[in-house]
Amino acid sequence: MTFVTRLTLQSGDRAALDGIVEDIKSTAERKGAALKGPHSHPPEKFSVPQQCRLHADDDRQFSSWQYTVFTRELEIHGHDNLARNIAEQNFPDSVHIEAEVEHVRGVGRGN
Secondary structure, rough: EEEEEEEEEEOOOOOHHHHHHHHHHHHHHHHEEEEEEEOOOOEEEEEEEEEOOOOOOOOOOOEEEEEEEEEEEEEEEEEEHHHHHHHOOOOOOOEEEEEEEEEEEEOOOOO
């Protein structure tokens, strides 16, 4: 009975994101944890329109605000305490983290 913890990290600050991913990788290597990744996703570009006024009948707009979001995924196999400690860390506000835990059972086992 093994747990796989999938961490998804997102940020508009690529340097901060890559620094945190490197810290997680080095921690996992020191602890001897099986780590897959980081897997990089293509950057997502977003454009947000900005209204000049709050009136519904005013269609004037400023230039759209454009930003990019970078995503990295890592998987930690086993080492539940390590995965929990990483997921509970205080990350900078510029980095968003999601943790998904999956319970994996061995082949040929009942229940």
